[in-house]
Each structure stands twice: as C-alpha cells, then as structure tokens.
Amino acid sequence: MATVDIRKVEKSYGPAKVLHGVDLEIRHGEFAVILGPSGCGKSTLLRMIAGLEEITGGEIAIDGRVVNRLEPRERDIAMVFQNYALYPHMSVAENMSYSLRIAHAPKQTIRDKVAGVAGILGIGDFLARKPTQLSGGQRQRVAMGRAIIREPKVFLFDEPLSNLDAKLRHQMRTELKRLHLRLDATSILVTHDQVEAMSLANRLIVMNAGRVEQVGTPGEVYARPATLFVAGFIGSLPMNFFKGKVADDGRSLSLDGGAALAGEGAQIGPPDREVVVGVRPDALALAPSTAGGLGGRVELVEDLGSVKLVHLDDGRDGFVVAAPPDTELGEATEHGVKVRAKDLHLFDAASGRRL
Amino acid sequence: MIKRVNFQRHKPLAFLLLAPQMLVLAIFVFWPAAQALYQAFTVSDPFGQRSTFVWFDNFRDVLTSPEYFNSIYRTAIFSSGTTASAVLAGLAFAVLVDRVVRGKSVYRLLVIWPYAVAPVLAGVLWLFLFHPIYGAIALMLKQGFGVAWNPLLDGNDAMLLVIVAAAWKQVSYNFVFFLAALQAIPRSLIEAAAIDGAGPVRRFVSIVFPLISPTTFFLLVINVVYAFFDTFGIIHALTQGGPGGATDILVYKVYADGFLGLDLGLSSAQSVILMILVIGLTAVQFRFLERRVKYAQ
Amino acid sequence: MIERTPWLDLVCHILLIAGVVAVCLPLYYALIAATHTLPDVLQVPMPLTPGNELWTNLKTAMARGDLGRQLVNSLIVSVGVTVGKIALSILSAFAITYFRFPFRMTAFWLIFATLMLPIEVRIVPTYAVAAHPLQGLGWLLDQTGLRGPLESLTGWNVEAVVKWSLLDSYAGLILPLMASATATFLFRQLFLTIPEELLEAAKIDGASPMRFLIDVLWPMSRTNVVALTVILFVFGWNQYLWPLLITTEASMTTAVIGLSKQISAAPEAVPKWNTLMAGALLITLPPVMVVVALQRWFVKGLVDSEK
Numbered sequence: 001m002a003t004v005d006i007r008k009v010e011k012s013y014g015p016a017k018v019l020h021g022v023d024l025e026i027r028h029g030e031f032a033v034i035l036g037p038s039g040c041g042k043s044t045l046l047r048m049i050a051g052l053e054e055i056t057g058g059e060i061a062i063d064g065r066v067v068n069r070l071e072p073r074e075r076d077i078a079m080v081f082q083n084y085a086l087y088p089h090m091s092v093a094e095n096m097s098y099s100l101r102i103a104h105a106p107k108q109t110i111r112d113k114v115a116g117v118a119g120i121l122g123i124g125d126f127l128a129r130k131p132t133q134l135s136g137g138q139r140q141r142v143a144m145g146r147a148i149i150r151e152p153k154v155f156l157f158d159e160p161l162s163n164l165d166a167k168l169r170h171q172m173r174t175e176l177k178r179l180h181l182r183l184d185a186t187s188i189l190v191t192h193d194q195v196e197a198m199s200l201a202n203r204l205i206v207m208n209a210g211r212v213e214q215v216g217t218p219g220e221v222y223a224r225p226a227t228l229f230v231a232g233f234i235g236s237l238p239m240n241f242f243k244g245k246v247a248d249d250g251r252s253l254s255l256d257g258g259a260a261l262a263g264e265g266a267q268i269g270p271p272d273r274e275v276v277v278g279v280r281p282d283a284l285a286l287a288p289s290t291a292g293g294l295g296g297r298v299e300l301v302e303d304l305g306s307v308k309l310v311h312l313d314d315g316r317d318g319f320v321v322a323a324p325p326d327t328e329l330g331e332a333t334e335h336g337v338k339v340r341a342k343d344l345h346l347f348d349a350a351s352g353r354r355l
Numbered sequence: 356m357i358k359r360v361n362f363q364r365h366k367p368l369a370f371l372l373l374a375p376q377m378l379v380l381a382i383f384v385f386w387p388a389a390q391a392l393y394q395a396f397t398v399s400d401p402f403g404q405r406s407t408f409v410w411f412d413n414f415r416d417v418l419t420s421p422e423y424f425n426s427i428y429r430t431a432i433f434s435s436g437t438t439a440s441a442v443l444a445g446l447a448f449a450v451l452v453d454r455v456v457r458g459k460s461v462y463r464l465l466v467i468w469p470y471a472v473a474p475v476l477a478g479v480l481w482l483f484l485f486h487p488i489y490g491a492i493a494l495m496l497k498q499g500f501g502v503a504w505n506p507l508l509d510g511n512d513a514m515l516l517v518i519v520a521a522a523w524k525q526v527s528y529n530f531v532f533f534l535a536a537l538q539a540i541p542r543s544l545i546e547a548a549a550i551d552g553a554g555p556v557r558r559f560v561s562i563v564f565p566l567i568s569p570t571t572f573f574l575l576v577i578n579v580v581y582a583f584f585d586t587f588g589i590i591h592a593l594t595q596g597g598p599g600g601a602t603d604i605l606v607y608k609v610y611a612d613g614f615l616g617l618d619l620g621l622s623s624a625q626s627v628i629l630m631i632l633v634i635g636l637t638a639v640q641f642r643f644l645e646r647r648v649k650y651a652q
Numbered sequence: 653m654i655e656r657t658p659w660l661d662l663v664c665h666i667l668l669i670a671g672v673v674a675v676c677l678p679l680y681y682a683l684i685a686a687t688h689t690l691p692d693v694l695q696v697p698m699p700l701t702p703g704n705e706l707w708t709n710l711k712t713a714m715a716r717g718d719l720g721r722q723l724v725n726s727l728i729v730s731v732g733v734t735v736g737k738i739a740l741s742i743l744s745a746f747a748i749t750y751f752r753f754p755f756r757m758t759a760f761w762l763i764f765a766t767l768m769l770p771i772e773v774r775i776v777p778t779y780a781v782a783a784h785p786l787q788g789l790g791w792l793l794d795q796t797g798l799r800g801p802l803e804s805l806t807g808w809n810v811e812a813v814v815k816w817s818l819l820d821s822y823a824g825l826i827l828p829l830m831a832s833a834t835a836t837f838l839f840r841q842l843f844l845t846i847p848e849e850l851l852e853a854a855k856i857d858g859a860s861p862m863r864f865l866i867d868v869l870w871p872m873s874r875t876n877v878v879a880l881t882v883i884l885f886v887f888g889w890n891q892y893l894w895p896l897l898i899t900t901e902a903s904m905t906t907a908v909i910g911l912s913k914q915i916s917a918a919p920e921a922v923p924k925w926n927t928l929m930a931g932a933l934l935i936t937l938p939p940v941m942v943v944v945a946l947q948r949w950f951v952k953g954l955v956d957s958e959k
Contacts, residue, residue, distance in 0.1 A: 052852050071364075073858030085849030089871040098867070099857035146857075358848060362751050362861045369751035373759050376744040376831055380766060382785055383778060383828040388769050390777035444671070451668045455661065458668075464944060465672045467951075471939035473890035473908045476932050479915060480678035483685065483925060489694055491681060526675065531954050555660060584772045588892035592912045606772045610893070613776035622776050629773040637768050 002063035002076075002153035002186050003028050004049060010057035011044055011210075018044055020210045021058065026188060026203070031180050034190045035197040036207035037233070042190045043158055045207075049188065050079050050156050063153055073099075078147035082159040084139045086131040086146075093118075093127040096145045117145045120179070137168045144176075148183065155180075157189035161196060173199055194234055198222070206230050224345075228352035231278045231345055237309070239278045240319035242294075243349065246273045253277060253344075257316050259294045261339065268341055274349040281309065281322040283343035286329075287336045295336035298329050312337070388630070394623035413624035422600065423608070423625075430604040433518060434582035441522040442574055445529025450559065452530075453537040463534070470527040474520075474588035481520040482506075482593055506594070510601025513594045517602050520593065521586045528581075529574050536570040537563065576640050583632070605629060686710075686930040693926045705926065713931035717914055722907040723934070729825045729895070729906055730888030736830035737884055738877060745839035746865050750851070767833045771894060779897050782818045782828055790814035820904040825895055829888070834957050835880060842876055843869065879953030882946045886939045907935045 004026040011019040019041045026032045034042040047053040049060055051072035059066055067075045086095050096117060097110045105113075118124040121141040131139055140160065147155055160176070161169045177200055180187050191197050197204055198218040206213045206221060206229075214226040225231035231239050244255040250271040253261040261277070269275060289295050296312030296319070303325070310321045312335060321337055329335075346355040362368070395413055397406040417423050452462050469477065484492045487505040496502040506512040540563060548558045587606050590596060596603035596611060603611075609629065613622030685693045688703040714720050747753075748760050771778060781787075793799040793810060803810050818824030846869070854864045892908060899905040905913075911931050915923055943950045 047852075050852075050856060052855065072852075072855045077856065079853070079856050081849045081853060083847065083849055085847065085853040087850065087853070087868055089868075089874075098854075098859075102858045102863060146853075358750050358843075358851060361851075363753075365751060365861050366753040368861055369747045369753040369756075372743040372747035372751075376740040376763065376836070377759065379740065379827060379831040380762060382788075383781060384766050384769055384774075384831060385762075386788060387774045387777035387781050390780070391774045394777065448668070448671060451664050451671070455664050455668065458665075462668050462672060464947065465676060467947065468940050468944060469675060470950075471886050471890075471943040472936050473892065473939075475892050475908055475912045476936055477678075479912070479928070479932055480682055483929065484678055484681055489698060489925075491698060494697055523675070523678070528954065531951050535951070535955055555657065584770050587772060588908075588912075591892070591896070592915065609773065610775055614779075614897070619776060626773045626776070630769065633770060633773060634768045 003061075004032075004154055004186065004188065005061040005064075006045070006049075006058070007061075008058035009045070009048065009055060009060060011041070011048065011053065012056045018210050019056075022207075022210075022212055024205060024212065024215070026186060028186055029184055031177070031187045031189070031200055031202045032205060033197040033201035033203070034188065034205045034207055035194060035201075035233075036192065038192055040207045041210040042192075042207050046156055046158055046188060046190045049075075049154070050077055051075050076153045077156055078150050078152040078154075079156040079158065080143045080147050080160045082162055084131070084143040084163075086139060086142055088131055091128050091130060092123060092134070092142050092145075095131065095142055096149050098146070099150050113149050117149045120148065120182075121145050136164050137172065140164060140172055144179070148179075153186065155183075155185050155187040157187065159191055160189070162191070162193065169196070176200060195236065198234075206233065208233075224354065225278075226354050228276060228278070228347045231347065235280055237281045237320065237322060239280050239345070240284070241317075242277045242279075242319070244275055244277050246271055246275055246346075248272050255294070257314060258292070259314070260292055261294065261344065262341075268344065269346045269355050273355070275355065276347045276349050276352075278345035278347065279319075279339055279343060281320045282307075284319075284321040284337045284339050286310065286321055286323055286327065287338045289334045289336040293336045294339070295334065297332055297334050301329060310335075391623045391626040391630075394619050395627045398620045409620070413620040414628075417621060417624045417628070422603070425600050426603050426605050426608045429514070429600070429602060430583065432514060433521070433586075433602065433604050434579050436514070436518040437521045437525065437582040437586070438575060438578040440518065441525035441578055442529050442571070444522065444526045445574070446533050446571070448526065448530045449533030449537055450563075453534060454555075466530050467527045469524055472524060474524055474586060475592040477524045478517070478520045478589040478593040481516060481523065485512075485516050485519075508598055510598055513598055513602050517586070517589055517593055520589050521582060525578060525581055529578070532570055532574055533567065536567040540566050573640075576636060580633075580636055580640075583629075583636075682929040682932055685925050685928075686933055688926055690924055690926050706930065709926050709930035710934065713927045713934060716927060716931070717910050718902045719907060719910060719931055719934070721903050722905060722910040723938075725822075725825075725904065726889055726906040726908065726935070727938070728822055729891065730885050732822065732826035733829045733888035733891075734881055734884040736826060737832040737835050738880060740830055741832050741835035742839050742865075742870075742873070742877075744836045745843055746869065749840055749843040750861070750864075763831075763833050763836050766831060771828070775893065775897070778828060782824050782898055784815060784817055786814050786816055818898065820899050820901050824898045825904075825906070828898075829891065829894060835884070838876065838880065838957055839873065842873055846872060875949075875952070876956060878946070879949045879956055881953075882942055882950045883953040883957060885942055889939045907931075911935055 004024075006022055006024040006026075009019060009022045010017070022041075022045060024032075034045065036042045044053060048055050049062075051067065051070060051074075055068050059068060061067065062075055062077065087098065090098065093114050097114050100110045100113065114127065115124070118127055121144060123138060123141050123145060126134060126138060126142075131142065134142065140163075143160070157176075161172055164172060173196055180200075189197075189200060201218050203215065204218050204221050205215050208229045214221055214230045216224075221230060222234055225234060228241075232241070242255045244253050244261075246253055246269040248271050250267045250269055251262070253268065253275070255261065255277065287293075287295075294314070296314035299311040299313045299318065301311070302309040306325060308323045308325055308327050310323050310327070310329065312319055312321060323329075347353060348355055394406075396408055396410060398409050398412070399406040448462075448466050452459060452466070455462070472480070482490075484490050485504070485506055487493050487507060493504045496504045504512055506516040544562060544566075545558060548562050553561065583604075584606055586604070587610065590602055590604060590607045591610075594602040596607050605625065606629070609622055609625045612618050612625065616622070681698075684699060684702055686709050687706040688699060689705050692699060692703060692705075744759070744763060748756055790799070790810065790813075793802060799810055802808065818827065850868060851864065854868055859867065889906075890908060891906065892912075895906045895909050899909065902910060902913075911928065914928060914931075
C-alpha cells in the first residue's frame, strides 16, 4: 500500500489561517487517527489529502508522489463521510459500483467485486435497496463498501462513526479495526471522540488550533502528554490541574493555596520553576486529612457503579478523586489525598510544554 | 451562493452551460428591452425609416393624454376588483375546504381546475353566460331583477364581465396557497385556543388570520401583477378595450398603440413606464420574500 | 375536529357546494351549448340539460378553421417551451451553483433582471426582433465595415441571413418563451439543498461535471421537474399574446388563438356558439386533464415556483 507525507502544509481562507504548517509522516499499513476538538483543522487536513480543498502552502505526497495539483480521482484514495453521502436515488449495489462504472470497468468485474465486498461487510442481502430503506449501521457499511471496492492506496475516514448510536458505534469500531487488519491498508481517520481514537489508532495525532500537539501511540500519548492541551484532552476523566512552584532543590512542589507535594527523594522538576501540575483522578487515593497536604471537603459524589467520583473542595478550583466503589464517605467531611510522584505531570506554566 | 466545493477547474464548461440561456435572453429579452428604451426617446417618421431623438417628449405626450389617464383609472379599477374578489374567494374556499372532513378532495379538484383554462377561453365561457341576448345570467338579471345588462354597450357591465372572468381564473391559484398556509398552522395552536374557550369564528379571527397574513400579502402582490400583465387575452378577446375605452387597461394600450396605432415612440414610452412599475412590484415582492424567510426560521 | 359542530359543518358544505357550482357554471353551460344544435342554443331560455349533438358539434369544430392542425401546434409549442425552459434553466442553475468563474454573479443578476421584463411590456420591439432576429448582426457588420469583406471572402449572402424571419414558425413560437428566471431559481434553490458531500463523494468516485449532473443532480431533481412540467405545459398551451403576434397563418397558429379568432372574426353575426363551445372544450381538455391527473405535482409546482 502506501505512505502519506505531509510537509509544512498550511491552509488559509482569505486572511484566516486554519492550519499553521503541519508536518506528518504516515507509514504504510498504519491506522493513523487525527484527534482534536471541533475547529482544530483536522477535517480540513483530511480534505486536503483527499483533494477536496486547495493546499495553500506546503506539500502532500501519497506513495512518494506529490498530489497537490491532482484531482481527487487521480490520487488513488477513497473516503467515508460522516453523513455517508450515499447517492439517495441509487441502490446499494449502484452506490458501491459508481466509481467502477465511471471507469468503464467490465460488467462482470463490477458484479464480482460488488458481491465480494458485500460479502466482507455482510450487506449482500440489501444490494437492491435504496439508502433510505437502510438503518444507520447498514448505511455506514455501504459507505465503507463504496470505499473498499476501489482498492485504494489510502482510506480516509471523516468522523465515520459519529452519526451512530453508542452501542452501534462500539460494534462498528471493532469492525473497522478488523477490516483495516484484513485489508492491510493505510488508513487515516479524523474524530473528536477520544475513545474511538484510542481504540483504533496505531498512531495518534492530537491537533489543536491548526497545529499538531503530539504524535505517538495511544499509550504514549496517555502516559506522557506532551502539552497541557493534550493532558486535558486525553483521558475519559478530565485531569486535575494545580498551579504551583518547584522548590529550589527540585525535589518538592508547593501548590498555590499552601499544600505541598513531596518528590519521594527523586528530582521531580527543574528547580524554582512556575509550573502546572496535572494528576489524573485515578492516580489519587483518599487518605486521612493532614495539615499541609493536598485535600479538601467532600462537595459531591458521583456513583458510576465501577467507580465513585469524589469532588473535593480545596478552597480553590476543586478537584476530583476516582475512589473504589465501596468507599463510604460522610457528607461534607474533610479528606486528604495521596499521590505518587511518578503520577505527577509537570508542565511549564508559561509555554504549557511538558517538563 | 455557491457550493463550497465546486468545479473551479472547469471554467470553459461553465460558460458553455450558461450560453443557451444567455443567448435567448440577449436576443429576445435584453435587445428588445434596450430597443424599447431607445424608441421611448425617439420619434419615427411614418415609414419607419428615420428616427429623431426627442428626449422626454414621448413621456410628456403619454402623461398628458386623457386616454392614458383613463387607462390608469381603468387599470386601477380592474386590478383592485380582480385582486379583491380572487383573494377573498380563494380564502373562503380554502377555509371551508380545510374545515370539512368529507368530500375534501372532490371540492379541491372542482376549485383547482379553472387554473388550466386559457385566459381567453375563460373570457369566452363567461361572455357566453353574460351575453345580453342569450346568456343565462344576463337573462336572469333582466327577467328577475329588471337589469338591462349589456357588456357590449355599457362600460360598467363590460368592466364587471372582465373582472369576473379574470378573477375566476385566479381563484384556484389563491386557493392552493391559502390551503397550504392553513394546513401549515400547527394544530396545537388551534387546540390551545379551543381550550382557552375560543369558538371557531373567534379562532379564525384571532389565531388563523394573523398566521396566514404573510401569505395574504404575498398573494395580493401576485394578484396585482397577474391583473396587470396576464389578463391581456381576456381583454383582447372580450372587449378590445371597449366599449369607449372602459376596459382599456395599460397592457392593452401598449399593444393597441404599438400595433394598431403604429406609434412606436408612444408605445415604447408606455413600455418603459410599465417596466418601472414591474421593477417596483418585484421589489415589493422580494422585500416580502425576505420577511417570509424570517417567518420560516 | 376540535369540537362537534354539526350545524356549522352543514353550513360549510352548503357554502362550498354553492361556490363550486358557481365556479363550474361556465363549464356546464359550455357543455350544454356543445351538445345542442345552434337554434336550440339560441332559444330563450337555453335548454338546461345536455342534448345529443355533441359528436356532430365536435366534428364541425374540428373541421372549422384548421382546429386539428392547431391542436397539434399547441402540443408542439407547449412541449417545446416546457422542455426548452427546463433544459436551459437546469444548465444555468448548474453553472451558477457548482462552478466558480468570472462574471458568475453578473450572469445571475442578468437572469434575475428578466423577472422585471415580462414580454407584455416589451412586446413591440420583441416582435421586431422575432421578425428579423439577425438584423442586429447586419447592423453590427455594417457598423464595423465587415459586411463587404465577409461576403466576398465566404460568398455568403449576408442580406438573406439578415432577413431570416421567425414569423409563422415553430422556432418563433417557442424560442422567445424559452428563457426562465423562475425555473432557474427553482433549480438553484434545489441544488443548494443537496448536501455538499454528494459532490465530494462523486469527485472521489471520479465523476466529471457532466456525469455528476446526469447521474446525480438530474435524478435527484426528478420530482421538481415533474411539478414544473405541469405548470409549464399549462403555461405553454395557454399562451396568447405572443402566438397572436408571431403567427398570421391559420395553419401555424395555436388552438387558443384559432378559436378566439373565430369569435372576433364576425362580431355582427351570431357566433356559432354550439361548435365554438365544442371547440373550447376540446382545447381546454388537455391542460385540465394534466392538472387534474397530476394534481399533487401541480400544487407542488405552483408553490415551488414562487419560492
């Protein structure tokens, strides 16, 4: 299959710049997922790869060939749209075979390919139906079938699962992953859903405000978020942030508001630096209240069954602790928390970069 | 408005696609309209060989001629009479059809069909009913009420005849729009009013009518445009502007002065006046359309 | 029903029946007249029930003044105008919504401006153009001094070309009525509601602009095309002013004009009402049948074309 190289790609609409020089290398066979909040430029980037948007600056190459000036059909790509974009007046078979018919493929070839792809996706029974007669999940499969049938070098997915309900989304996610392995294709998927992103990606690309924030495996990105933005964006429970300062010896932290965190002997950051400390709720454990330690008064408790989310009021912004489900707490009681030094994420207060 | 993604690499094709329409427009619309504008400021000799530029003389002649003022007056009567009766009848039919349960589709069909009748034939059908000698309605008027009815001689009778014929054809149009507007009113509103104790008549006055007033205004404009421009056939076939200029509406006069009177300058000046009138009416229509869009949001 | 109001319902039905009778009265009288002999029709009072002369009257009507030929003409004109308007407006709407090119907005406003120039207000010069549509070309050649060189170079007789006329021809009946701002805007409106992603999908599938128009836009416009066809067919069939001017021969005019000329031909003599009405019924039948049979489409077309 193919590689996709994105070099210093920029995009402006008139004076408004939406992409500020993006550099990415997507390797053959990779499932690359671009994750970011809406308006971060991720869809624009994908549409530029597809050839649906002009490239303002920089270069995109597919399989080593610069495609900046090529029409979408000359790029050997296929795309699955968020709303599927099925032709409403064509049957499922006609929808899937449209590109082959445009290319004047022999009738027998078309029939065989449609049957083959329909078999893979399990939509063989609806080939004669119109898209309006299908459920959301079935439409999704047809949209994928339309992409697969062309055997492209690169598959592009633009939020393909976001129009499905939660249960179906989970099912289609695993199917998408299985399909990727089976087709041994290079895939690029754009989403704002981090669970979807984490579960599908070999490589996760986090974008914000027209820039790439971090590239890595989902595990790397979760364990070592490169910026404050990534730290806040990744993880199903939002990370707690505290402003503070590293002590002169670099071995302890004093948080705004008086609490102190010790580094357990090891160096935890550059000495005498203004920082933002991030701690995931599940890295915190409730403990008896101690003077000078991190803690607060119980404000409210969310019982999610598998975990209890305890909101503590520390007199500042407050923070959340993920406690075991059997935790019993008195109303408005004071609690302290324990945290291990290795679970602290330190970011430079000025630049937001990881320290 | 244009599609975000478009075929911007196919510019020549775009011109090719537009060419047929533009060609027809240029030859049969813009060129003649420009000629009308030019001729409105010139006087031709009787053989049409030479023309002299005379500035606003033609307009002065038009606007000072008693015939033209008569024509304006007749147009005002004709269009207000036609509009009022067609809109009212359309509204009445729509309200009644919307209300009844049984026979709805039959009633609807019987009201709609006159739309398909050519204006001239509408005129002929009504002339037959109103004919002074053997028209059924004319006879009834004469024998029942002692009215000596004769649209061929009496100007008022002729005006009434053309109004009836013109309005009859337009009722179906108004009916369709009013019925659509009535059916678009949420039933919950009517039900709420009924629970508040409003009876059917009260509900119509205080709830239904205000809600369909945008449609009413729109139809008033459309009907005036219809009465001004689309009724030529009725006048031409029934009265030829007569008797004695009693039904000589503006559009008919442009035709009569140009083709029968062969006074191009005078006819063109009238054309230009009419164009200004249409521009005004179109502007009103679009102002309204903007408003209607807002209502829809 | 919100409440039970049997009396009000009854009043509604009575009013509706009275109204419908009034609306249908002219048709009923035409039908009666068309089924009697002329002396019967001219009786005072006229018979109130249909007679049995319909067939004879229809035959006489068809024989008089070339009505059969004129009905065919009407069909050709209304089909021509309908097909022409739809083709021209769909192509223009496609160009102004899906292409970016210089003068796009100019084209849009030019089409819009024709709303303000109905044929009734520019009737005399339009007639002059139709009489000699290429006269402007001759004038242009004269002004630029190209006529002489062109004639000697190509051997064409420019004078003959310039004198070409549309009077008494199908082209003359149809062409000037073929431009349509309303239909263009209708299709533009429709295209704007078609999701952007369909074009993107088609582009990725490799469709050229014309394939996209034929394979995607045209099938998706089908209901609007049907609705518009009903309206335009009626419009074309019932044309009056233009065919009246552009045709002089009975064999080239439309049925509507032919019949109205029979009425005004002899104003002093008593018109042959029975055959006239038979003719009127024949002429009215096609458009009425179209509207009645395609009622749903007709209503849609009417409402759509005013948006």
